Amino acid sequence: MLEGFAYLGIEKTIPLIKVMVAIALWNKQTKSLHFIRDHLGKKPLYAGWVDNKIAFASELKSLEKLAKTRLKIDKEAFQAYRYFGFIPAPLSIYKNIYKLPPAHWVTLHGNDLKEKKSDVLLQKKQRYWSLRKSDDVLDKTQSRAQLKPILSAAVAKRMVADVPLGAFLSGGIDSSLITAIMQEQSNKAVKTYSIGFNDHTHDESRHAEKIAKHLNTDHTTYMVTPEESLKVIPDLPQIYDEPFADYSQIPTIVLCQQAKKDTTVALSGDGGDEVFCGYKRYFMLKKLLDTARPIPKILLYPSHNIYNTLKINGK
Numbered sequence: 001m002l003e004g005f006a007y008l009g010i011e012k013t014i015p016l017i018k019v020m021v022a023i024a025l026w027n028k029q030t031k032s033l034h035f036i037r038d039h040l041g042k043k044p045l046y047a048g049w050v051d052n053k054i055a056f057a058s059e060l061k062s063l064e065k066l067a068k069t070r071l072k073i074d075k076e077a078f079q080a081y082r083y084f085g086f087i088p089a090p091l092s093i094y095k096n097i098y099k100l101p102p103a104h105w106v107t108l109h110g111n112d113l114k115e116k117k118s119d120v121l122l123q124k125k126q127r128y129w130s131l132r133k134s135d136d137v138l139d140k141t142q143s144r145a146q147l148k149p150i151l152s153a154a155v156a157k158r159m160v161a162d163v164p165l166g167a168f169l170s171g172g173i174d175s176s177l178i179t180a181i182m183q184e185q186s187n188k189a190v191k192t193y194s195i196g197f198n199d200h201t202h203d204e205s206r207h208a209e210k211i212a213k214h215l216n217t218d219h220t221t222y223m224v225t226p227e228e229s230l231k232v233i234p235d236l237p238q239i240y241d242e243p244f245a246d247y248s249q250i251p252t253i254v255l256c257q258q259a260k261k262d263t264t265v266a267l268s269g270d271g272g273d274e275v276f277c278g279y280k281r282y283f284m285l286k287k288l289l290d291t292a293r294p295i296p297k298i299l300l301y302p303s304h305n306i307y308n309t310l311k312i313n314g315k
Contacts (some may be wrong), residue, residue, distance in 0.1 A: 010034060014105060014128050022100075031106045035121075041089070041102025041131050048097035048118045054108075060241035063097060064150070071097065090122055095241045098122065099194035103129040153183045153251045155267065163264035166191035167221070168255060171207025172270025173278070180215055182267065189218040191263055195255045196223045222258045224251055 005025060014036060015099035022045035023036040035056065037045045046113050047056040057063055064071060077091040087093055089101040096118040100106060104125045114121045155178060157167060167179045169192040182190045196205030205221045212219035218241050232253050239253060259266055273279050 004080070010036075010105070010107075013102055013183040024056050025314060030270055031110050033113065035104060035108075036105040037100040039103045045100045046092055046097055046241075047106075047121055047228055048094075048098065049116050050097075052116055054116075058142075060092060060097070064095075072094070078148060081243055081245075087242050087244070088252075090125070096163070098124065101127075133160070151177070152181050152185070156185055158267055161265050164191070164262060165215075166193060166259060166263035166266045168192075168259070168266050168268040169194050169212060170216070170269070171204050171209075171210045171211050172269060174272030175208075176211045177209065177272075178267050178269050179217065183215045183217060189216060192219045193255060193259045193263070194219070194221050195251050195258075195264065196221050198223065198225070220258070222255065224254050228254055229245075 001013065001017060001021075001023070004016060009025075017036075017038065018218070019038065020042040021038045022043040023034070024045075024047075025034040025036065026032075028035070033054070035047055038045065044058050045056065046058070046060050046063060047054070049055070050063055051068050051069070053066075055063050055066050071094040073093060074091065074095040077087050077093050077095075077151035080091055081087045081093070090098040092099050098118060102248070104127050105132055106121055106125045108120065108124065112124070135306070151281070159182060167175070167182055167190055169170075169175050169179050171194065179190060179192055192208070194205050194212075197203045205223075209219065209221060229250050230250045232250050235253070236249065240249065257268075277283075
């Protein structure tokens with residue numbers, strides 16, 4: 001990447017980067033600082049001024065350690081969290097600390113660094129990639145024909161590892177598909193892990209075990225007790241940088257703790273529902289949007305400032 005930036009320049013190199021990455025690049029010749037975040041935002045990138053010094057990291061807790069005094073909670077971000085259930089980019093839970101949105105980059109020059117205004121990160125951010133304008137968009141016929149080769153290639157790339165590799169298997173379509181492709185490309189049984197609960201209304205382990213047996217994986221089911229779940233809660237602020245209202249975070253941490261005993265990297269089906277519109281609510285989305293379209297946007301969101309900062313719906 002460094003050679004690409006030096007030889008081709010930033011604008012021509014960025015589109016060639018197809019990995020999970022957060023980049024901070026200092027150009028000694030132009031005295032400029034560049035922040036770059038990957039296409040889908042897999043890797044966070046936080047930046048802002050801490051004690052009058054520019055600071056950046058892929059984990060918010062790193063910036064906390066740099067501050068001499070406690071960082072202040074951003075009231076707008078907290079209000080957004082209460083409304084959305086998470087804190088959307090470019091906001092962060094802390095005032096004057098922002099996270100660069102996915103597929104964006106920012107260049108800060110000497111004057112920007114001297115003025116020490118965090119808002120410049122919002123004003124100068126640029127989008128370098130959009131799915132709407134991407135050459136990767138296929139029509140329905142092409143999508144059906146190329147879906148498996150694309151998924152197989154994507155899984156194969158992520159199976160290249162010099163540490164023990166496994167998969168989180170819930171028994172759902174997404175994780176089962178990823179695991180099936182992994183097993184297809186592996187010369188030994190893939191290690192798979194699932195989590196179970198004594199409450200059968202929330203227990204999916206039976207489905208996972210059926211898939212594991214069908215694929216002949218080396219499967220482990222771990223049954224979580226309420227006591228174990230409670231023990232995890234005090235550690236959540238140290239594990240997750242910002243609050244988000246997804247109750248699955250607790251069993252996910254327990255599952256990771258168990259898998260870590262003999263696996264370092266695990267693939268999962270997370271994100272499949274979002275990409276392929278697998279949730280039932282997506283079927284209602286168009287109707288809701290059509291109904292809400294005549295309503296002024298300012299009435300749809302809790303704060304004019306939040307709306308302006310997030311630039312919801314883009315324009």
